[in-house]
Amino acid sequence: MDKEKSEKIRKKLKNSTVGIAGLGGLGSNAAISLARTGIGKLVLVDFDIVEESNLSRQYYFLDQVGKPKIDALKENIKKINPETKVETYNLKLIKGSMEKPFKDVDVVIEALDNAETKAAFIEEILTKLKDKPIVAASGVAGYGHSDRIVTKKLGKLCMCYDELAKSSDDDVLMAPRVILMANWEANLALEIILGEDK
């Protein structure tokens, strides 16, 4: 292991904050991976409670069914890395004020489920927080076809993207592909914070 590199990374991550909008399959898994890397702080936003059906792909446990996702995920993060600070907002993101919880984060991760909300959120971050890097994902449903997933970079927006995937309204959501994309997003966030790994 390169000690100098890992120390540099540790320091940089400790002083960094990532905001996550939505704590479903994308958001919960991205948050856990980032906590494992030693990220200093996570800002988590969701309004939902954990349901049994979520356990097929989201980072929660059976005994957390019925709890608000923000509280359940905070518990799980604390069990893995108590050093990561967790700030939570139990709220539904509404057009016109979606950017508010994310003003002070270094990178925003879009991890919402509905296509319209996803697009509205990205537009709001890009227009209201002009210098804020945002990572998003589109096309998580189904299984297989890992190599159809690509990263699209457009200014401050980085998208984990599979244009041939079907909508989750017409397809299944399964752990491997959802978690693959969640970690793809987390990995992009790391790249933005640390710079390209050379």
Add this chain to the structure above:
Amino acid sequence: MSIEVNGKNVEWVKNETVEQLLRRMKYTFPLVVVKINEKVIQKKDFPISIIPDNSKVAVLHMISGG
């Protein structure tokens, strides 16, 4: 006289705007970004941005799921 839209060859129409092209392509999904020859076109400019001949147009869209 043609343009490329998301890798597909499509007939070029004189004075066609981004908004008209999206309608012609039947792109009804929630859009994120439209790029013409690597330049990002803002949503508010869709009704006024004219697509030049031989353009390469990229349309990124959002698919539900998360």
